[in-house]
Amino acid sequence: VQLVESGGGWVQPGRSLRLSCAASGFTLDDYTLHWVRQAPGKGLEWVAGISYNSGNIGYADSVKGRFTISRDNVKNSLYLQMNGLRAEDTALYYCVKDRAMITATYFESWGQGTLVTVSS
Amino acid sequence: EIVLTQSPGTLSLSPGQRVTLSCRASQTVSSRYLAWYQQKPGQTPRLLIYGASSRATGIPDRFSGSGSGTDFTLTISRLEPEDFAVYYCQQYGSSSITFGPLSFGQGTRLEMK
Numbered sequence: 561v562q563l564v565e566s567g568g569g570w571v572q573p574g575r576s577l578r579l580s581c582a583a584s585g586f587t588l589d590d591y592t593l594h595w596v597r598q599a600p601g602k603g604l605e606w607v608a609g610i611s612y613n614s615g616n617i618g619y620a621d622s623v624k625g626r627f628t629i630s631r632d633n634v635k636n637s638l639y640l641q642m643n644g645l646r647a648e649d650t651a652l653y654y655c656v657k658d659r660a661m662i663t664a665t666y667f668e669s670w671g672q673g674t675l676v677t678v679s680s
Numbered sequence: 681e682i683v684l685t686q687s688p689g690t691l692s693l694s695p696g697q698r699v700t701l702s703c704r705a706s707q708t709v710s711s712r713y714l715a716w717y718q719q720k721p722g723q724t725p726r727l728l729i730y731g732a733s734s735r736a737t738g739i740p741d742r743f744s745g746s747g748s749g750t751d752f753t754l755t756i757s758r759l760e761p762e763d764f765a766v767y768y769c770q771q772y773g774s775s776s777i778t779f780g781p782l783s784f785g786q787g788t789r790l791e792m793k
Binding site for chain 1 (some may be wrong): 681689715719725772779783
């Protein structure tokens with residue numbers, strides 16, 4: 561299983577950024593996928609999740625209405641569109657594979673993360 | 681949303697000692713849907729335990745999980761030098777009906793004395 565995130569970087573408050581995750585080594589459309597973030601020196605925070613066929617989607621309250629998770633099983637990719645970014649969104653964003661297909665459960669495999677810095 | 685509180689925040693111990701970490705939920709975690717992760721500095725989290733007490737693939741049997749309802753524990757029977765890390769609990773019981781939200785505890789740091 562390999563998950564490789566990209567798209568992070570420095571961005572000003574209020575701007576947008578789109579993260580991508582390229583998956584390999586497993587059948588992507590058999591699993592729920594998530595974004596989990598970790599602010600510098602802080603703990604883990606679940607951001608969003610999406611079931612195998614995009615039929616079930618969930619967001620943390622802290623990002624609801626600003627972030628959109630999506631996936632393209634043909635391209636073996638997961639995405640996170642982040643709009644209206646705030647300083648508190650600064651974090652390392654991990655792409656994570658769930659063990660389930662339809663529901664959101666626990667996190668079996670993690671990418672190395674992509675760093676998002678929101679600052680003026 | 682289910683809030684998870686881990687205690688203590690930091691523990692200073694020596695190799696060979698036994699340690700029990702606590703994770704308390706603000707409401708019942710249905711069906712023991714609780715997992716534990718280990719994170720070492722500069723590394724990604726690693727799944728240790730799921731379903732409150734099932735060890736993930738490749739996890740040594742010195743790691744064990746227990747609990748139900750609102751109180752869960754992770755026990756390391758005999759600390760090895762590589763076990764000094766931060767440990768997080770995570771609940772997924774709230775996802776049994778709706779898709780999330782999932783939540784983590786704030787972590788417990790195990791330091792070598």
